[in-house]
Amino acid sequence: xxxxxxxxxxxxxxxxxxxxxxxxxxxxxxxxxxxxxxxxxxxxxxxxxxxxxxxxxxxxxxxxxxxxxxxxxxxxxxxxxxxxxxxxxxxxxxxxxxxxxxxxxxxxxxxxxxxxxxxxxxxxxxxxxxxxxxxxxxxxxxxxxxxxxxxxxxxxxxxxxxxxxxxxxxxxxxxxxxxxxxxxxxxxxxxxxxxxxxxxxxxxxxxxxxxxxxxxxxxxxxxxxxxxxxxxxxxxxxxxxxxxxxxxxxxxxxxxxxxxxx
Ligand SMILES: Nc1ncnc2c1ncn2[C@@H]1O[C@H](COP(=O)(O)OP(=O)(O)OP(=O)(O)O)[C@@H](O)[C@H]1O
Ligand SMILES: [Mg+2]
Numbered sequence: 001x002x003x004x005x006x007x008x009x010x011x012x013x014x015x016x017x018x019x020x021x022x023x024x025x026x027x028x029x030x031x032x033x034x035x036x037x038x039x040x041x042x043x044x045x046x047x048x049x050x051x052x053x054x055x056x057x058x059x060x061x062x063x064x065x066x067x068x069x070x071x072x073x074x075x076x077x078x079x080x081x082x083x084x085x086x087x088x089x090x091x092x093x094x095x096x097x098x099x100x101x102x103x104x105x106x107x108x109x110x111x112x113x114x115x116x117x118x119x120x121x122x123x124x125x126x127x128x129x130x131x132x133x134x135x136x137x138x139x140x141x142x143x144x145x146x147x148x149x150x151x152x153x154x155x156x157x158x159x160x161x162x163x164x165x166x167x168x169x170x171x172x173x174x175x176x177x178x179x180x181x182x183x184x185x186x187x188x189x190x191x192x193x194x195x196x197x198x199x200x201x202x203x204x205x206x207x208x209x210x211x212x213x214x215x216x217x218x219x220x221x222x223x224x225x226x227x228x229x230x231x232x233x234x235x236x237x238x239x240x241x242x243x244x245x246x247x248x249x250x251x252x253x254x255x256x257x258x259x260x261x262x
């Protein structure tokens with residue numbers, strides 16, 4: 001059964017999309033079947049795997065979420081990506097309207113779960129790339145997910161606003177998603193040359209303890225360049241430190257999933 005992970009942090013630009021693309025591509029390279037789901041109206045995930053402006057035969061995630069009757073088959077929404085075994089449900093600008101169009105719909109927080117639940121047996125990992133907000137799109141992702149992966153930019157305000165995400169997760173555990181877990185906290189854009197980076201990393205580890213991934217993602221220009229070529233860094237510059245870091249993260253995710261639950 002595939003595991004559904006929402007990549008979320010309502011702070012913008014912390015590495016959610018970069019992590020979604022590159023962790024997923026590294027898992028696919030290790031033989032896993034992976035599905036990427038873009039629920040951000042910015043569509044960065046979609047363009048980052050070379051599918052900007054493309055819709056599948058059944059449209060985009062927007063069509064599935066705001067359909068009058070719930071959509072429960074993901075097949076017509078799948079687009080291939082440059083990586084074998086890695087598929088995408090794309091997003092485009094229409095999705096901006098979904099935050100409002102979802103409001104009057106029945107089970108509006110559960111639309112994504114209804115779509116993805118039946119797809120579990122076809123993929124080993126399903127990653128949902130969230131927008132930088134805690135609106136209905138992110139709520140849909142948190143309701144659909146088994147766990148949340150939280151990227152944290154190693155800078156002074158890293159933990160700012162995180163209380164809102166953690167509070168939202170607590171509320172969902174009380175109602176719509178009792179089993180929602182933290183998949184892990186990932187330190188991103190780490191610059192080992194600065195004391196600040198070291199200090200932030202230490203603070204985050206003190207707070208989230210063993211929930212923090214051992215793997216730390218360094219600041220690496222290749223990670224920033226790869227999406228403009230529509231490629232994961234693995235296919236853009238496999239020897240880069242960024243590619244190495246996300247391969248290490250994939251190994252850690254595989255190890256953790258093999259270990260018995262604590
Ligand atoms: N480790 C890294 N080293 C260098 N640049 C990075 C790294 N991670 C991400 N970036 C760049 O930083 C910017 C923000 O990253 P990204 O888009 O992944 O963040 P995000 O959390 O998805 O943003 P948003 O909240 O807008 O969706 C992008 O231009 C990306 O290419
Ligand atoms: Mg993003």
